[in-house]
Amino acid sequence: MKMERDIPGxxxxxxxxxxxxxxxxxxxxxxxxxxxxxxxxxATTQKPQCVIDVLTGYYAGYNANxxxxxxxxxxxxxxxxxxxxxxxxxxxxxASPAEIVYTRGTTDAINLVAxxxxxxxxxxGDEILISAMEHHSNxxxxxxxxxxxxxxxxxxxxxxxxxxxxxxxxxxxxxRTKLVAVTHVSNxxxxxxxxxxxxxxxxxxxxxxxxxxAQAVSHLPVDVAGLDCDFYAFSGHKIFGPTGIGALYGxxxxxxxxPPYQGGGDMIRSVTFEKTEYNDLPYKFEAGTPxxxxxxxxxxAVEYVVAAGIDAISAHERELLAYAxxxxxxxxxxxxxxxxxxxxxxxxxxxxxxxxxxxxxILDHEGxxxxxxxxxxxxxxxxxxxxxxxxxxxxxxxxxxxxxxxVAGLHRVQRMFR
Ligand SMILES: Cc1ncc(COP(=O)(O)O)c(C=O)c1O
Numbered sequence: 001m002k003m004e005r006d007i008p009g010x011x012x013x014x015x016x017x018x019x020x021x022x023x024x025x026x027x028x029x030x031x032x033x034x035x036x037x038x039x040x041x042x043a044t045t046q047k048p049q050c051v052i053d054v055l056t057g058y059y060a061g062y063n064a065n066x067x068x069x070x071x072x073x074x075x076x077x078x079x080x081x082x083x084x085x086x087x088x089x090x091x092x093x094x095a096s097p098a099e100i101v102y103t104r105g106t107t108d109a110i111n112l113v114a115x116x117x118x119x120x121x122x123x124x125g126d127e128i129l130i131s132a133m134e135h136h137s138n139x140x141x142x143x144x145x146x147x148x149x150x151x152x153x154x155x156x157x158x159x160x161x162x163x164x165x166x167x168x169x170x171x172x173x174x175x176r177t178k179l180v181a182v183t184h185v186s187n188x189x190x191x192x193x194x195x196x197x198x199x200x201x202x203x204x205x206x207x208x209x210x211x212x213x214a215q216a217v218s219h220l221p222v223d224v225a226g227l228d229c230d231f232y233a234f235s236g237h238k239i240f241g242p243t244g245i246g247a248l249y250g251x252x253x254x255x256x257x258x259p260p261y262q263g264g265g266d267m268i269r270s271v272t273f274e275k276t277e278y279n280d281l282p283y284k285f286e287a288g289t290p291x292x293x294x295x296x297x298x299x300x301a302v303e304y305v306v307a308a309g310i311d312a313i314s315a316h317e318r319e320l321l322a323y324a325x326x327x328x329x330x331x332x333x334x335x336x337x338x339x340x341x342x343x344x345x346x347x348x349x350x351x352x353x354x355x356x357x358x359x360x361x362i363l364d365h366e367g368x369x370x371x372x373x374x375x376x377x378x379x380x381x382x383x384x385x386x387x388x389x390x391x392x393x394x395x396x397x398x399x400x401x402x403x404x405x406x407v408a409g410l411h412r413v414q415r416m417f418r
Pocket of ligand 1: 042043104105106107108135137138183185186187212214215235376
């Protein structure tokens, strides 16, 4: 789907990262006296002016509550809020906007599925299958529901490159498996998992699949209909949208069958003290006043990505990751953590004799923002025998100049510790 919706200068067939930088005002900032080199996109992405304008436009022009008002502002807010849901549905290729539930983010979406879908279906001895490269957000909600039901958490191993071990997955997928929950892209390693095959294999055994798409949506085309996954979760802030908002895609039949996650206003059709009738999808899962501005901002963000062209973004980042990988490989004592054949946007590494936090702090003095630590993926760190890594993560606006600045910075770090 190629289009140029209301975003001047964007042409899907001519992706131009240096030009796209101009869309992101923060990239003109200086940090510690240096131009900002932002390479912490896996933690959160920066926001283009069109998203900032949409947020300001809502608060300045039509701030009102949604779904309840008869007045004009409320109608405008409701229209924008629901239009954004439509943008997200089209972005993921969902069958209908009713399959898109607004959540606080990926974490909230996974907890919703754990409590509302998994919990009522689990008995003692049943199994939930995850992979060894999951973010804590796709581990802990399953541990909680296992604790509540007596179900067991099983883990598909990853190999030394950080690749999903498919044969082990096939072995572990058994008669007690009730759900598979896997990441599309690992935030700590960058590995892209073979989601379509994972889903097809699970479905052959009648097992539904939740995909954690937090690290995928800004890097890869996502087609939930094509993947045939049962649930897909992502966060607005990782795809150039606001924090505190995200979405859960769920197949209609599943969402219909699930009880509400939380009770309150908006998720009901009628209430008496004796009985409450729940609202239609997706409102059944959206109790209380939602993050209206966030939803509208997330809608603008996915429209921005659609207009830029996700295939072009993906190709640009693949080329940039290959360039960055070749450059850092030449640095003595640098070990790349995560060398899967299919990777997206992430370069995790250790530097001999230098703590990852020192790497991050010294680079920050030069205006270069990276992440240092366990990246909320402690089991991955344990597997690779490290306490943490330094992680540079890319987005559509990064360029070879950013990578060159990182590499020069790493050489300086090394000289300081020699
Ligand atoms: C793979 C993955 N899953 C889940 C999350 C959680 O996202 P959020 O904190 O936005 O809910 C993250 C965040 O870094 C992530 O990288």
